[in-house]
Amino acid sequence: MKSLVLYVHGKGGNADEALHYKSLFPDADVLGFDYKAETPWDAKKEFPVYFDFVAAGYGEVTLIANSIGAFFSMNALADKPVKQAYFISPIVNMEKLICDMMAWTGVSEEELREKKTVPTSFGETLSWEYLCYVRENPIEWRIPTKILYGSNDNLSSLETMREFAQKIGAPLTIMDGGEHWFHTAEQMVFLDKWMLNC
Known part of the structure; x- marks a missing residue:
């Protein structure tokens, strides 16, 4: 085949x-x-x-x-x-990448949780839902x-x-x-x- x-x-x-x-x-x-x-x-x-x-x-x-x-x-x-x-x-580690992007943008986890989404200067939008998803669904x-x-x-x-x-x-x-x-x-x-x- x-x-x-x-x-x-x-x-x-x-x-x-x-x-x-x-x-x-x-x-x-x-x-x-x-x-x-x-x-x-x-x-x-x-x-x-x-x-x-x-x-x-x-x-x-x-x-x-x-x-x-x-x-x-x-x-x-x-x-x-x-x-x-x-x-x-x-x-391979989306949680770390999101956290890195938060650090580059100066956004705290608390702020992201409150605002739900935060646009960045480099074209990505940080998302609380996305961060929660990758934490709850680890890669196997x-x-x-x-x-x-x-x-x-x-x-x-x-x-x-x-x-x-x-x-x-x-x-x-x-x-x-x-x-x-x-x-x-x-x-x-x-x-x-x-x-x-x-």
């Missing part, structure tokens, strides 16, 4: 990015997921329904997920029959996973990434000078080599 590679983009990305991975998986069908969810609870409704629909008829499914796409996937697809996953700059991920991380990632520290990789038993590859968003020619060559070597 044929295998499927399902690509889940990050924030501001799109399903067409999946085309990049076709040459890396020549014997599989490669599909990009054009999801609408902006919160993990919406992803929990949308992702499993889509997965069941597209995965039907395939022998195995490989997941490639980027940034918040990886976070949404871990939150929504942990129980699905995914053979293996490749995470590129995944958000047992699918064999490989992680690629850029040393200049501005959203997750190396310590956070190492801790998570250790917890789930995932090999962690670090690109020296790589950013959160892998997009330059040099970064994409590194990404391709990493994936082929895996």
Whole structure:
């Protein structure tokens, strides 16, 4: 039976990015997921329904997920029959990221609880509901996973990434000078080599 590679983009990305991975998986069908969810609870409704629909008829499914796409996937697809996953700059500790953003903005937990949402100067809106959700729904991920991380990632520290990789038993590859968003020619060559070597 044929295998499927399902690509889940990050924030501001799109399903067409999946085309990049076709040459890396020549014997599989490669599909990009054009999801609408902006919160993990919406992803929990949308992702499993889509997965069941597209995965039907395939022998195995490989997941490639980027940034918040990886976070949404871990939150929504942990129980699905995914053979293996490749995470590129995944958000692995959303609670810490939200708390970091609160610190950058100078917003206390009390203030966020009272106001419910607080817009930031860097385009994100802090949400009390979101923070409560990630605290109440810790990630449980047992699918064999490989992680690629850029040393200049501005959203997750190396310590956070190492801790998570250790917890789930995932090999962690670090690109020296790589950013959160892998997009330059040099970064994409590194990404391709990493994936082929895996």
